Amino acid sequence: MRIARIEAWWVRVPIERKNQHRSDFGQIATFDAAIVRVETECGIVGWGEGKNAAGSAGEYAALVHLINREVAPVLIGRDPREPGVIWEALYNGVRHRTAASAGHAMPQLARRGHTLAAISAIDIALWDILGKHLGAPVWRLLGGRKADKLPAYASGGWAGVDTIGDQLSSYVEKGGFRAVKMRVGALDGPPHVSAARVSAARAALGPGIDIMVDAHGTFNVGDAKRFAALVADQDVAWFEEPVIADDKRGMAEIRAACSIPIAAGESEATRFAFRDLAVLRAADIFQPDLGYCGGISEGWKIAAIASSFNLRLAPHLWAGAPCFFAGLHLCAASPASFIIEYSLGANPMIHDLVEETISVQDGMIDVPDRPGLGFTISEDYVRKHAVD
Numbered sequence: 001m002r003i004a005r006i007e008a009w010w011v012r013v014p015i016e017r018k019n020q021h022r023s024d025f026g027q028i029a030t031f032d033a034a035i036v037r038v039e040t041e042c043g044i045v046g047w048g049e050g051k052n053a054a055g056s057a058g059e060y061a062a063l064v065h066l067i068n069r070e071v072a073p074v075l076i077g078r079d080p081r082e083p084g085v086i087w088e089a090l091y092n093g094v095r096h097r098t099a100a101s102a103g104h105a106m107p108q109l110a111r112r113g114h115t116l117a118a119i120s121a122i123d124i125a126l127w128d129i130l131g132k133h134l135g136a137p138v139w140r141l142l143g144g145r146k147a148d149k150l151p152a153y154a155s156g157g158w159a160g161v162d163t164i165g166d167q168l169s170s171y172v173e174k175g176g177f178r179a180v181k182m183r184v185g186a187l188d189g190p191p192h193v194s195a196a197r198v199s200a201a202r203a204a205l206g207p208g209i210d211i212m213v214d215a216h217g218t219f220n221v222g223d224a225k226r227f228a229a230l231v232a233d234q235d236v237a238w239f240e241e242p243v244i245a246d247d248k249r250g251m252a253e254i255r256a257a258c259s260i261p262i263a264a265g266e267s268e269a270t271r272f273a274f275r276d277l278a279v280l281r282a283a284d285i286f287q288p289d290l291g292y293c294g295g296i297s298e299g300w301k302i303a304a305i306a307s308s309f310n311l312r313l314a315p316h317l318w319a320g321a322p323c324f325f326a327g328l329h330l331c332a333a334s335p336a337s338f339i340i341e342y343s344l345g346a347n348p349m350i351h352d353l354v355e356e357t358i359s360v361q362d363g364m365i366d367v368p369d370r371p372g373l374g375f376t377i378s379e380d381y382v383r384k385h386a387v388d
Helices: 061-075 083-102 114-134 164-175 191-205 221-230 248-257 270-279 295-308 321-333 379-384
Strands: 003-014 030-040 045-050 149-155 179-183 210-214 236-240 262-264 340-343 364-366
Touching: 003 061, 003 379, 030 061, 030 114, 030 321, 030 379, 045 114, 045 321, 061 083, 061 114, 083 114, 083 295, 114 295, 114 321, 149 164, 149 321, 164 179, 164 191, 179 191, 191 210, 191 221, 221 236, 221 248, 248 262, 248 270, 270 295, 295 321, 321 340
Parallel strands: 149 179, 149 340, 179 210, 210 236, 236 262
Antiparallel strands: 003 030, 030 045, 149 364
16 A cells, blocks of 8 residues: 555635634634645545644645645655654654664754644544554554543633623533633733633532633743632632743743643644653643644654653644544543543534534543544535635
């Protein structure tokens, strides 16, 4: 079996004004991603997704160009059933043979950013192909699934202090969620404003619903500690990205100063960055984004690091269908996983890009059992929304 064709598109889907939300990323008017199609000579097709923006909107022309013009030509004729070998070859570049024989990484200089996003997209598609070729879901290839349903949390929460309780309560009613996430930080300004919104949310939801808070890395260390102290009595389930990902020591300082579990990792790439989070004791919960961290191959290694340090795994799944389904399979197989992120913002890349219906019932989401990643892409939808 050989790779015959690879094609990537910048897919940009407009969001109706009434369904848009505003966060520290601005007004979210589109949902964007790099969607990748890998086809083998025998006709098996795998789909992947790469991301170069933390929010759902972003510019993807450079990433798509990189995949189509630089990555694809290197992979034509390769065996797609070797995602791990191909991952290392792309990561190490011209030194991949030397690295393989030496037994340690020798990555090319531009080893993060767009390079890892491109590798992620290809890797997800290759696992999809491998599962389809073997007639097995990806979770089985990773060792099996621990459950056929996984708990999910509702991710959203942008409303102001007067309406945040109503907004989060509506999430609970929609899918029977027992956990919700809201945004804090630069969206609000001073820490006391964010703290007031959390207090309002707790008053509305009562003690039986977990509340996670996500600052998108917009606090500095001092303000993050102030905020954590202000909400110390609100039973916050986790404090996500309190400061920028580049300040791992600052994150460790915050973790040491408060009793709230720290979640981080959606802006990190490769096992090496997550190793540092673990060694520095900077996080309790790892949140790799499989469309950026290195795909399923690297996500599995990151999950192993989490397990070995007695940390937990909750991938960042504000994404399109390929990335979302990849996260479901990873979590189904990983002993460190415990909950799935489910976007309550407008997300056509999940609900309209594929033929399957993705929903949450009684706070639980089904793990696919079809071969590969278990979804069917609408190629007409991809081409309709592809940016020229």
